[in-house]
Amino acid sequence: MLNVNEYFDGQVKSIGFQGQDKPASVGVMAVGEYRFSTAAPELMVVVSGELQVQLPGESGWQSFKAGEQFNVAADSAFDVKVPVETAYLCVYG
Numbered sequence: 001m002l003n004v005n006e007y008f009d010g011q012v013k014s015i016g017f018q019g020q021d022k023p024a025s026v027g028v029m030a031v032g033e034y035r036f037s038t039a040a041p042e043l044m045v046v047v048s049g050e051l052q053v054q055l056p057g058e059s060g061w062q063s064f065k066a067g068e069q070f071n072v073a074a075d076s077a078f079d080v081k082v083p084v085e086t087a088y089l090c091v092y093g
Helices: none
Strands: 003-007 012-018 023-029 032-037 042-054 062-065 069-072 077-092
Touching (some): 003 023
Antiparallel strands (some): 003 012, 032 077, 042 062, 042 069, 042 077
């Protein structure tokens, strides 16, 4: 079953699905700045574009481009700056 979600007044859109091993979502973020909260651990993979990310507990920003990935702990929040429209894959758990 596919679950379509929209966040930040439609600036972030995703489609959730059951991956082979874990739940996942694929989506697109418009240029902007966003704060996301996590319930489960997340593996974020940049498919196209770039995400500038401030991970929980970090004071600096890191840049992730197409083909790169990062992890976010459960029950936390992270900030994202999106300099160009960006596609991502998120795997939960």
